[in-house]
Amino acid sequence: MSPTAVFPASTVLGYPRIGPRRELKRALESYWAGRSTRAELDRVGAELRERTWRRLAELGLDGLPSNTFSLYDHVLDTAVLLGAVPKRYRDAADPYFAMARGTEELAPLRMTKWFDTNYHYIVPEIGPETVFELDAAKPLGEVREARALGYETRPVVVGPVTFLLLGGALDRLDDVLGPYEELLAALAAEGVAWVQLDEPALVGDRTPEELDAVRRAYERLGAVTARPALLVAAPYGDLGEALPVLAGTPVEAVGLDLVRGGVPAVDLTSKTVVAGVVSGRDVWRTSQERALAALAAVRASRVTVSTSCSLLHVPYTLAAEPGLDPALKERLAFAEEKVAEVVALAAADRPAAGRIPEVSVPPAAPVALEERGPYAVRAAAQLTLPPLPTTTIGSFPQTGELRAARAAVLAGTLPQADYEQRVEAEIERVIRLQERLGLDVLVHGEPERNDMVQYFAEHLDGFAVTGNGWVQSYGSRCTRPPILHGDVARPAPITVRWATYAQSLTDRPVKGMLTGPVTIVAWSFVRDDLPLRDVVFQVADAIRDEVRDLEAAGVRIIQVDEPALRELLPLRRAAQSDYLEWAVAAYRRATSGASDHTQIHTHLCYSDADQILAAIDGLDADVTTIESARSGGRILGSVPGFGRGLGPGVYDIHSPRVPAVDEVEALLRRTVEALPVERVWVNPDCGLKTRTYEEVEASLTNVITATRRLRAEL
Ligand code: MET
Numbered sequence: 087m088s089p090t091a092v093f094p095a096s097t098v099l100g101y102p103r104i105g106p107r108r109e110l111k112r113a114l115e116s117y118w119a120g121r122s123t124r125a126e127l128d129r130v131g132a133e134l135r136e137r138t139w140r141r142l143a144e145l146g147l148d149g150l151p152s153n154t155f156s157l158y159d160h161v162l163d164t165a166v167l168l169g170a171v172p173k174r175y176r177d178a179a180d181p182y183f184a185m186a187r188g189t190e191e192l193a194p195l196r197m198t199k200w201f202d203t204n205y206h207y208i209v210p211e212i213g214p215e216t217v218f219e220l221d222a223a224k225p226l227g228e229v230r231e232a233r234a235l236g237y238e239t240r241p242v243v244v245g246p247v248t249f250l251l252l253g254g255a256l257d258r259l260d261d262v263l264g265p266y267e268e269l270l271a272a273l274a275a276e277g278v279a280w281v282q283l284d285e286p287a288l289v290g291d292r293t294p295e296e297l298d299a300v301r302r303a304y305e306r307l308g309a310v311t312a313r314p315a316l317l318v319a320a321p322y323g324d325l326g327e328a329l330p331v332l333a334g335t336p337v338e339a340v341g342l343d344l345v346r347g348g349v350p351a352v353d354l355t356s357k358t359v360v361a362g363v364v365s366g367r368d369v370w371r372t373s374q375e376r377a378l379a380a381l382a383a384v385r386a387s388r389v390t391v392s393t394s395c396s397l398l399h400v401p402y403t404l405a406a407e408p409g410l411d412p413a414l415k416e417r418l419a420f421a422e423e424k425v426a427e428v429v430a431l432a433a434a435d436r437p438a439a440g441r442i443p444e445v446s447v448p449p450a451a452p453v454a455l456e457e458r459g460p461y462a463v464r465a466a467a468q469l470t471l472p473p474l475p476t477t478t479i480g481s482f483p484q485t486g487e488l489r490a491a492r493a494a495v496l497a498g499t500l501p502q503a504d505y506e507q508r509v510e511a512e513i514e515r516v517i518r519l520q521e522r523l524g525l526d527v528l529v530h531g532e533p534e535r536n537d538m539v540q541y542f543a544e545h546l547d548g549f550a551v552t553g554n555g556w557v558q559s560y561g562s563r564c565t566r567p568p569i570l571h572g573d574v575a576r577p578a579p580i581t582v583r584w585a586t587y588a589q590s591l592t593d594r595p596v597k598g599m600l601t602g603p604v605t606i607v608a609w610s611f612v613r614d615d616l617p618l619r620d621v622v623f624q625v626a627d628a629i630r631d632e633v634r635d636l637e638a639a640g641v642r643i644i645q646v647d648e649p650a651l652r653e654l655l656p657l658r659r660a661a662q663s664d665y666l667e668w669a670v671a672a673y674r675r676a677t678s679g680a681s682d683h684t685q686i687h688t689h690l691c692y693s694d695a696d697q698i699l700a701a702i703d704g705l706d707a708d709v710t711t712i713e714s715a716r717s718g719g720r721i722l723g724s725v726p727g728f729g730r731g732l733g734p735g736v737y738d739i740h741s742p743r744v745p746a747v748d749e750v751e752a753l754l755r756r757t758v759e760a761l762p763v764e765r766v767w768v769n770p771d772c773g774l775k776t777r778t779y780e781e782v783e784a785s786l787t788n789v790i791t792a793t794r795r796l797r798a799e800l
């Protein structure tokens with residue numbers, strides 16, 4: 087017998103969890119530092135959950151989700167739920183955080199980007215030895231907790247197909263379905279009416295075998311005798327060929343992303359459609375007209391209103407942004423405002439009048455660009471360096487003092503000139519440290535940057551920055567994406583003064599450090615009235631001017647970071663080449679103004695770079711540094727054909743762990759076996775700003791010792 091519960095008229099697929107004032111971040115970091123207890127951390131979690139449910143109810147939302155809270159990551163929570171905790175972590179003092187962050191003895195699990203977002207999840211480690219076993223404490227606990235506060239909720243769990251695909255183990259489907267069936271039974275016993283299983287993996291290209299797995303999974307879960315009604319939600323795109331498959335299973339409701347995907351032609355008259363018409367991916371107000379038209383076009387037994395995906399990707403509320411220009415604010419909606427839109431759409435029975443006017447500015451006319459010479463010519467013209475040159479990715483630890491000083495400037499209690507002196511003092515410290523450690527290519531350490539995108543946004547026209555618009559990136563880490571709302575231009579040089587100051591302190595080369603156009607647009611909330619491919623070239627032109635000015639100031643090596651290149655890659659193959667074409671063109675537009683004797687570096691991280699190697703090659707950078715250590719050197723298998731300088735990272739900077747000399751040496755040996763030694767660079771996986779000086783000094787010392795051992799053999 088299938089459940090008969092009616093789905094609520096309005097809901098959201100998920101909600102931010104870091105806290106409106108980043109309360110969870112503070113609680114986590116204090117717990118990790120040993121300054122507070124686990125009980126104190128759990129209390130902050132409970133308070134945040136309560137506030138979220140209360141606020142959603144106050145805003146008039148009918149269907150409240152639960153289990154959308156997480157202490158670190160919802161995919162890691164799912165692994166725990168299913169018993170997929172690798173043996174080696176089980177005896178750790180706190181196995182959950184040991185998997186997330188590592189311990190003295192244990193490296194953490196791999197982490198990578200969640201679909202095409204800037205959120206990072208912990209990759210489940212599933213092997214033949216994994217025994218799936220249900221541990222439903224968390225979802226059941228949240229259901230009870232909400233009920234005690236007077237709220238009935240719909241638990242949200244990552245679905246079996248997505249979970250296994252993320253862990254590269256779809257062959258374990260039959261084994262994992264047992265715990266899912268038990269979970270459904272346990273939730274039914276608890277009186278839960280609906281459960282939401284998130285299956286974002288279904289909006290990508292799926293093979294016939296994978297689609298068959300979808301069918302088998304939902305046939306089986308649908309056949310559980312006493313179970314809640316099932317909502318299968320597919321955020322971040324179009325379900326495509328997976329939709330008829332799902333529609334043929336007994337699931338009661340499907341959640342569609344109608345912002346990115348079109349209204350499906352598939353007949354869904356036996357299902358409820360939870361229609362995602364309010365975007366969870368941007369900060370722009372919803373066009374009521376367009377949303378109502380989409381709602382009207384869906385053919386289903388019941389159509390209810392929702393967000394296109396979890397609101398995890400947007401800040402909490404515009405109410406915390408008194409500093410934003412009111413005219414811009416009119417065009418914006420953060421999480422709370424989006425909930426209000428969902429509620430209003432669910433109540434509306436006619437198109438609302440008074441649409442917000444959309445502003446449209448034509449993109450800058452493309453100009454003919456001079457190209458750089460061939461790589462061999464450039465390499466001969468550039469600086470001569472020792473074999474296996476050592477460098478870092480740019481940032482050094484951001485100290486509490488510097489952050490406090492920046493806040494004091496904002497508050498008006500510290501004069502700008504004093505702040506700039508402190509930045510210079512920090513640059514000097516970083517330069518001296520690198521000289522002492524013996525690095526070959528130095529950096530200034532980026533102390534003036536709160537964030538690699540926001541810093542540029544603050545210095546470019548066309549961007550607004552928020553005061554509190556924090557969005558979770560991973561664990562306790564958040565970013566404040568700037569809002570790109572107008573035409574982009576660079577009124578004055580941005581980084582030249584810091585780069586030249588750093589170079590004035592040392593005879594060794596100092597790399598200039600810029601963020602690339604693709605990453606700037608990827609990590610901003612970009613106006614939704616123009617295609618990204620138009621906007622990105624305006625940003626590229628601004629960076630191009632900066633490259634020129636750095637070069638004119640005598641900087642011989644310039645790094646233009648593109649860590650987000652992989653992230654924006656469309657989930658469907660059919661759309662990928664078009665994206666890669668404009669992304670690569672934008673990067674080249676930004677860098678091709680450099681002369682042949684300027685060495686251009688780029689840096690990518692969390693890239694799963696194997697998929698986009700041709701595009702990375704197309705960037706035509708002289709040197710590419712890339713994440714490799716955290717993923718165990720997997721990239722080395724795919725890079726032999728790479729024709730220019732390459733620095734696969736030799737240690738993971740996302741964990742406080744200091745890598746041993748032998749460990750670095752081993753990875754370095756594998757690297758020189760995979761690549762011609764004269765093209766190999768030695769560097770960490772990524773920037774060092776989240777680490778302490780103590781960790782950095784110890785780690786880099788070991789990196790340099792390992793490099794010297796190898797050099798001695800050359
Ligand atoms: C996420 S990539 C970071 C690159 C930047 N240059 C840094 O070192 O922090």
Ligand SMILES: [Zn+2]
Pocket residue numbers: 479649689690691771772773
């Ligand atoms: Zn990086």
